Amino acid sequence: MKTTANVFSNDEITVTYQPCVCVNAERCARELSNVFRQSIIPWIDLDGASTKKIIKQVNKCPSGALKYHINSNKEVA
Numbered sequence: 001m002k003t004t005a006n007v008f009s010n011d012e013i014t015v016t017y018q019p020c021v022c023v024n025a026e027r028c029a030r031e032l033s034n035v036f037r038q039s040i041i042p043w044i045d046l047d048g049a050s051t052k053k054i055i056k057q058v059n060k061c062p063s064g065a066l067k068y069h070i071n072s073n074k075e076v077a
């Protein structure tokens, strides 16, 4: 997994996180803790769940701090 500051990628998707937008509701960490980890750095582990589950969770982020895009030339199974 390739990881830079607040950009996290695996083979299929890239997830970005904007800390200044996050409202710290911890919804992501509560609902998908294998991916959105509270005390481990890097805090987002895209190997922790299926891409579909990660996308579903990102879409539930109330603030828009989490966003994703499908990496080019990849389709989600």
Ligand code: SF4
Pocket: 021, 022, 023, 024, 025, 026, 027, 028, 029, 060, 061, 062, 063, 064, 065, 066
């Ligand atoms: S769900 Fe969104 S707003 Fe809530 S803690 Fe996670 S990133 Fe922040």
